[in-house]
Amino acid sequence: MWLSRFLPKLAVTSPQEAVRRATYIDRQPNRWQARFFRWIDKRVPAARSVLLTRKNLYTFPTLTGFGFLTLSLVLWLLGTNYQNNLILALSYLLMSLVVVAILHTYANLAGLRIKVLGAKPAFVGETVYFILEVEGARAKGSDNLTIRWWNGEDACFDFEAGSDGKQTTQIQVGLHAVKRGYLYPGKLLLESTFPLGLIRCWTWLNLDARAVVFPKPLKVQFPLQAEGDGDGETGEQVAGGDDFAGLKEYRAGDPIKHIAWKHYAREQGLYSKEYASARNNDTWLEWNSFLHLAPEDRLSALCYWALEFDRLGIAYGLRLPGKQLPPALDDGHRLSVLSALARFDISLSGH
């Protein structure tokens, strides 16, 4: 199986294959692959950017290449049997072409620099796109490069030649997200058979990349008793509005912009300004509201409701064991809520 990675993929990508790929997404590298990857790890530590040189580029003939060599051998036989020097010369020409193709295929990749720019977060079950920057200095550019994480999806790209000097291009390489939390994509495969498809030049890169995978939203009933706040304010006024309501003692987790700096400067103590909205009640997403669900599902449910409140325009806060995010409503808040859910360590919850 390991060998098959180094042979050309002759099969046409079909929907069936996409399904197959989706099913083996969660698999581990097999023994040989794991050994090979460990070898790479030992040779080169993970880095944010890697330059492709002869040290990390490998070449080997493809199946087409072997077929072509066989063809030139057949022509050689023809030339020998007919004692025809021109046919012999043609067969030697074809063999030379294979040799020259090694250099041209190598030159297509050599000198490129791959840099990790970041990743677009995604939910479990979606594709995480890692954003890589490719930088090259070859005047001709590079053609028909295929890039993928070792168990991810192929992405093809070309590399345009710039007017002068270095040129860069950004590419997105997708990987199916199966688990909540940080996704470490593993080895990156970059390969090309350009220009003749006879030789495959490839590299396994050890890139220091990671992405955040949010829990998959799970639609469940929102528990009503969780609305309002057990130990918070009572009455009509609910924190989180626009109207200044008064001061309260600063508590860790309060937004910094709500701190009453004037009072602090007069050395009267640290207070938070309280804002109130007459209309809204405070909405909290609580770990404890979904106790009837399994821990992972609990996170998924919280994720669903976070997105739902965000959509409805209701400010919401998040309480997880050991983590609290006060109610707010903006993109940054959504991202921190989702990240908190993604990174939450279930073992902290006492389960």
Next chain:
Amino acid sequence: MDASTEAFQRQKLVRHENLLWLILAQGVVILPLLIRLPFWLWAVWLSAMVWRFRIHAGKLNFPSTAIKFVLGCGCVAGLMASYQGTVGVEPMIGFLVCAFVLKLLELRTRKDGLLLLFIGFIAVAAQFLFAQTFLAALYACLSCVVLITAWQTIYLTRKFSYRYKLKTGGILLLHAMPLMVVMFVIMPRIGPLWRVPMPQGSGNTGFSDSLSPGDLGNLVRSTGTAFRVTFKGAQIPAPRDMYWRGLVLENFDGRSWDLDPQWDLAWSQRASDVQLEGLLDYDIIVEPHQYRWLFSLAEPIKVAAGRTRARITQQGLIAAQGPVMSRLQYSVVSMPASDFNWPDLTPQQRARLLHLPSQFNPQTLQLARSWTLEGLTAQALIEKALSWYNESFHYTLQPPLLGQHSVDDFLFNTKRGFCEHFASSFTVLMRAAGVPARVVVGYQGGTYNTLEDYWIVSQADAHAWAEVWLDGKGWQRIDPTSAVAPQRIEQGIGNALTGDEKEMVASGQFDAPQWMTNLRHRLDAAGYVWNRWVLSYDSDKQNKLLTRLFGGVEPWRVGLSFIVIIVLLLGAYAVMVIRPKWQRSTPLQRALNIFDSTTKQLGLQRERDETIAAFCFRLAEQQPELSAPCKQLAKVSERALYADDKRCKAELTRALRRFPR
């Protein structure tokens, strides 16, 4: 890469421009084959092309398996019908072309495209079975460029102009060429591994194994070269003495001369009496004539034809092992016939060489008998016959038709004939007079090509003469034609004929203007070099060349040299192909380097961090005579610095280069 390209990329389909390239490559490759195959294949090709374009336009579908099967069977049936079911090279190539052309109809994915291209390379090779000229090789190079370009386009997704694509394809081929030459020179040659059918397209050329009146007259009208000769030693015979013996005809049936069925028996006594004086040593490259005989000057004592075995026969001819199907090079050593130590004729041989059918040519027999009664010696008989020819005979390419007793008719009625008439009648006369004689067919003379120091013997030089056996002297060459038309022998056939007849010989090449003759010689010389060094490069030549290059042909020595050369070559490529652009200096940098070295000679060196302008002012102060170009250069450099566009940079580069040295 846009969405549609990406979809194609994902499905690995052949794109439109790629399709055009593939079809173009196919067209270029099969043209030289189509002109040698049945004409209906043109129609198959054109219709397949139209069909494929209609598929592309969405007007037609890809043919189903059943239709493809029917088309394939149709083509095979057509080939069977055209070649009457024979198996040979042409039907095979016809089959290849059919498969090649029909592949268009299922050209869908890249894999199909690759297959099409691979068949294309086989088709290029097939073309060499028919023609191996320099032009054919050039055309094959062109085909390869187009094939490689089409091949590359399969993997290209960026948009490029067709010229750029052709250029990159050509560069790939150019890079492969030196490696190919090294392999061609060094790779060991081995003989054919099994017998293969040969192309039949080229018919027999030259004379056949029998000679009847009129045969050679037709032959000299055909254009074309019979063979080319290079004399290796200092001994070069005069053109009038170049009698290239091809065949000896001993059996006369009253009208035509035939080859002895056992003509190719080897003569074992030959090698024993070698003299070292006056030997002629020469190489001959003979054009394929589909016969077994080869040509040599009298009397060959040594022959070497490389891998093809050739031997010297009892009649002093050279016989190859099989018919000469492709150009063949062989070398011969001949010694003058007068120095040759002839064994006596056996009674059987003498009887055969005197035999004449009694019921034919009564007048001739009677004349000869009357000469015998005069008691003349053999030498005197020859003199008498030749002087008779000289007095009353004419040399012409258009002899009158001869009756049943052809020799009688010629000798006593028409008295006009061509060389075979003279040779034939002379031999009959001699035999009738009791002198063993035979007819020899071959070529006489040759044209010297000064460009490459060799002789061309063309079909128009075809000739027939006689050989008579003189007791004590052996075989003597007698050319009765020289008695009638000495200029034929001295100056070639072009000068022996009158105006009208000249036109008929070899399409009038004897009347061509001087520049055309020169051009023809030049082309022929190029072809000769091609034949000698490329087409007939075999293991012998390889050994000689390798010995000269590497000092020996031991496998380790050749292998080591091969590896060293390949490594050097690939190293040079690696630098050329792989070194990224940023490692190469730009034209501006190079110009600046030149400028710096110039000023260094003037005794002033620019500091590393000194601008060109600042340096120029410094230089102008020290060297007042240079102040004008310095100021100009400073101005240009400032402009280039601040304008920051290509034109200013180019101007600065030019100014730096133009700076007076």
